[in-house]
Amino acid sequence: MRKSLLLAAFVGTLGFSQILFACSRPSPPEIPDPDTAVTPQMIKAKNDVQAYVGEAEKYLKCNISTAQHNSMVDEMKETADKFNQAVRAYKARMAG
Secondary structure (H helix, E strand, C coil), rough: CCCHHHHHHHHHHHHHHHHHHHHHCCCCCCCCCCCCCCHHHHCCCCCCCHHHHHHHHHHHHHCCCHHHHHHHHHHHHHHHHHHHHHHHHHHHHHHC
């Protein structure tokens, strides 16, 4: 019986920590300088931006205020714009 209670408490705590983690506002990834970046850096940035967007979408599903929601959406758009600008500049530099 005691083992069952301990297990239930552990599982409950684990589930609660996942909820808290999902409801933490993610930080935007760092975008490399397109004038000096190399391909692996750009690929890492792409993967980091995709992960950030996924975490941000989870955060948006949390019980947050309208202001927090709008701020997160604005930050997501800004991050996407920065990344897209960096990709265009990187591609232009690589094209010669």
